[in-house]
Amino acid sequence: MEKQPRCKKCGRRLKSTLSIAIGMGPKCAGITSTSAKRVRVQSKPSSRVAFSDKTLDQAQAPPFSGELPKKLLSKRELFRKRMEERRRLFETRLPFQCGLVLPARKPLVYFPLEDGSWREDYSGRVISHERLQQYLIRYRII
Ligand SMILES: [Zn+2]
Secondary structure, three states: OOOOOEOOOOOOEOOOHHHHHHOOOHHHHHHHHHHHHHOOOOOOOOOOOOOOOOOOOOOOOOOOOOHHHHHHHHHHHHHHHHHHHHHHHHHOOOOEEEEEEOOOOEEEEEEEOOOOOEEEOOOOOEEOHHHHHHHHHHOOOO
C-alpha cells in the first residue's frame, strides 16, 4: 500500500520529506500561516449579566462558555514555544525534530553535520544550513 502523501490544502503530491511531515506544500504552508494570523477568537461581551432579586442560584452554565478560547490560546502558546525551542536547537546546531512523516508516523529529525549542513534522518538527505533555514521559516517550524 504505497500511498502518495498529499497536501491537505490543495491536494497536490508532496515531494519533500519536510512537506510530508507538515502535511502541506511550501506554498500552502505560507498561505496558512498568514491566514492563521487573522483568526480571532470571537468572544462577544454582549452577555448582559442581569442581577435580579429572584432566585438565580441555579447557575445555568453553558457547557461551552469559556472553554474554547482558552484551549485555542494555550494551543497557540504551545505551538510558539515549540517553534522557539526548535529555532534555538537549529541555531545552536543541535538535533531537532520537525514532526511526523505520514503515513508511517516516523519522526523527522535533522542532525547537524560537521561541515555545517544538516542530515535528514528520514531520508538520509543532506541539506545546507541556509537552505534548511529557508524551509523551516517558510513552514513556520522555527
Ligand atoms: Zn498545497
